[in-house]
Amino acid sequence: MVCEAWPTNLCCDVENVEADDLERWTLVASQILWALSGRRIGPCPGAGPWIPYLGTDGAWRNASVCGCKSDCSCGELYEVYLPGPVYDVGSVDVDGQVLTPGAEYGVDAPGKLVRLGGCWPDCRDMAAVPGEPGTFTVTYRWGLPVDEAAVAAVSELICHLLKGCGGGSCGGPHS
Known part of the structure; x- marks a missing residue:
């Protein structure tokens, strides 16, 4: 709809x-x-960039980050893919801290959320409520x-x- x-x-x-x-x-x-x-x-609400899977240690991991077989990430993560096209980003929250658009992140076509001056988290606590420590939440709308x-x-x-x-x-x- x-x-x-x-x-x-x-x-x-x-x-x-x-x-x-x-x-x-x-x-x-x-x-x-x-x-x-x-x-x-x-514009329509979009989903975050996470495709969860259960790691060998019982912790939830993000399968969409890269193609390696480590528990979390292949290395430093400067961008995450947002299914889109991205209409606009409402907010980006890392560990309960809302990031500043343009200063701490930006969107590069075609739908890549880029971290400015740092890296994105390589793991996420899938059991935690968004906004708590260990979380990474992107709220955005998709569409042209x-x-x-x-x-x-x-x-x-x-x-x-x-x-x-x-x-x-x-x-x-x-x-």
Whole structure:
């Protein structure tokens, strides 16, 4: 499901449309176009870069860091991959400390979270709650920006849906 309604620039008259109906049809139109875009346009919550596995010592490890067979990491870790495309980063928390964007981390295309002036943790305590010591949490949204073409498309579709669905069935002939 689409994460949030796309911005609009409606050309049709919505003066007599209830606010709830307009909001509903805006979400419906955004959902349709989000699906048609391959679920790539518009921001959505993303997942962190961790693929956990249970190490030989019983501790949880991150399998996505590298291809070596040590318990945690192949070496110093300056970047982690964020499945994306990355729309924006909300926060990065290491051991309960929220890092400063631009000063302590940045995003390099195509979706690599880069540590500035240090390394990322090579292990994570998978049993700990995010924000506690031993944790590494990235909150971000994925997707491409909603450009002018997408705004025009969703606006037209909303007007079409309001016109065709106002009294009942959508898109079919009306008497």
